[in-house]
Amino acid sequence: MSQNTPSHVGPYRVVRVLGQGGMGVVYEVNHPGQPEKRLALKLILAENPSPDVLVRFQREAQLLAKVSHPNIVGVLDFAADESSRPYMVFDYVAGQDLRSLCYATPMDPEQAARIGASLASALDLLHRKGIIHRDLKPENVILRPD
Numbered sequence: 001m002s003q004n005t006p007s008h009v010g011p012y013r014v015v016r017v018l019g020q021g022g023m024g025v026v027y028e029v030n031h032p033g034q035p036e037k038r039l040a041l042k043l044i045l046a047e048n049p050s051p052d053v054l055v056r057f058q059r060e061a062q063l064l065a066k067v068s069h070p071n072i073v074g075v076l077d078f079a080a081d082e083s084s085r086p087y088m089v090f091d092y093v094a095g096q097d098l099r100s101l102c103y104a105t106p107m108d109p110e111q112a113a114r115i116g117a118s119l120a121s122a123l124d125l126l127h128r129k130g131i132i133h134r135d136l137k138p139e140n141v142i143l144r145p146d
Helices: 051-065 098-104 109-128
Strands: 012-020 024-031 034-044 075-080 086-091
Touching: 012 034, 034 051, 051 075, 051 086
Parallel strands: none
Antiparallel strands: 012 024, 024 034, 034 086, 075 086
16 A cells, blocks of 8 residues: 555555545445455545535435446445545445456457446436436446456
């Protein structure tokens, strides 16, 4: 872990950084009561996030907590760290992101169709519930190994 990576966020022990964007960072974490269970934790980076950012983050957590779909990670926990920065916890999804897969090797049409159908199914459910995914991009699509 880098010097800036915390050892814990709330009760969760940080294992490693999974990714970072403009507003937040995603860590692989373990819960102290279930150290063998792999989880992902998304934390807002800003020390004093704006009220708008806080409202959007909380709304994202609340909406995802209401969604159940095999191709959408559900929220398991939503809280704030010791600095009052909000975080949400998801099940960890092992796999390769779509961007890496696309750059690694040419994709056969059947694989592309399966991925497209899975994405369409997940987005259809979100849209029927009035939810718009505001950060859909290839690096945010994790493909589980078959």
